[in-house]
Amino acid sequence: MTQPYAEVIGDPIVQSKSPAIHGFWLEKLGIDADYRATHVTADGLADFITSRRGDGDWRGCNVTMPHKQAVIPLIDRLDPLAAKVGAVNTIVPEGSELVGYNTDVPGFLEPLQPLLGETHYFRMARVLGTGGAARAIIVGLAGEGLVLVLAGRNPDKARALLEELDPAGEHHVAPLDHFADATDFAFDDREGCLDLVVNASALGMTGQPPLRFDMSHAPPGSVFYDIVTSPLDTEFLKAARAAGFRTVDGLSMLIGQADHAFRRFFGTNPPRGDADIELRERLTK
Template sequence: MTAYAEVIGDPIAQSKSPVIHGFWLEKLGIAADYRRAHVKADDLADYLAARHADPAWRGCNVTMPHKQAVIPLLDRLDPLAARIGAVNTIVREQGALIGYNTDAPGFLEPLQPLLAQTHYFRMARVLGTGGAARAIIAALADAGLVIVLAGRNVEKARALLDELDPGGEHHVAPLDHFADATDFAFDDREGCLDLVVNASALGMTGQPPLPFDLSHAPPGSVFYDIVTSPLETGFLKAARDSGFVTIDGLSMLIGQADHAFRRFFGAVPPRGEADAELRARLLA
């Protein structure tokens, strides 16, 4: 009996999770598998019932469009997943199906060296109010950042902030506010942390580009794009060409997989220098 975990979604062929987990299993010499499973919405309950009864199954990652739909089918939610209102990792623990959200810590992972520093002020301009934004908003709020959330619908943006961090002093803006140049004179940003995060699908292959004029970014800003195809979006390229530090979508993808892998297989994945080899495999 070979232990296995898998990723579920509809569609699922595009998922990079099998490459990531397979690489770590190979490196650690663990005799287990990580697979894809195409699961449609109407089949979610049957899928979980069948896997729950399979002793070889260690759990699954959950991708779109099931991150919220699986919640009523689980026995319990981790507090962070309950707060975010989305599950991307399901693990069987002591006979119960437990839902976790590893997107939030995965998003923060490449930012940890910055977050470990002391700042006078921390602000993040987050672009997008879709499902991916939920984990990002919660993570940034917990890390002590003031958030400016931009979306096509500012009422939706305000509702998200009020739901995910009701005590925070955050702000909203229409997405097109950032499309045109500004002559705003930023104050002295030395000792501050400024992030600009694309939490939307804009810029992804087959999607329109993300409209963002770099004049809205304070000096020293860090640009972070969760899109993985293409890896260097127009948003990141423009920022890098202008001298800003950039973080690509593979950073979050690998970071969230790390947390899931530990729960599935009870082992710490090889990171550090191994990340470069993993990235090369993902981009091959």
């Protein structure tokens, strides 16, 4: 008897924590299924999709770099949110079709939901980075009514990204190095406001250059969010905590997006709440 399975594809793929997350949930729920990591190169992507179409045990796959946009022409239909983001991180067979979803948006927003559920006079996010991950973050935050300051090495690319993803929004762009040096800007009263500072780049990741951000650019009461997962406690987050700011780490987004994918693969909700503590311990050993 064959076993149903899902997987994550990417190039490279060895660093993915997705098999550990989904495997933990399958084990907790006693579901007889597998979740694996599969190395798929750009040249092999089309053949991979073709091979999975006829596999009755396949429940779908997560898609990581560098395939989140390249898979779009190879599948049959996009969920409206994935179409808006212009990136797919989850593919699920539905009937005779392969459907592309983006669970990065709800995954990113999940740890912010208690804050987003409050009423604010004003909401602003400084988003650092204009790569693939930034697309889901821009769409998610703009949809929650935040004014964005998008910072990138190339401000023209940042502006084009905002115009593509939220053309009606009154957003701003800045060069990334603007935030590296101290400012004496006097912030107005932030009572009743929501301020986020988000690292949406790979800067600060193991093997990458550091993210240079001077804390004087953060309004009082800001929440710092880093999507990097290796290391989990980045220098960016350590500096923010030392300056008295609240922080959210990259594992929060990773577990949140996996939750939405798991439901589509296996037809049930994963165990959360207290189980998240055990899962985090397993992932950070």
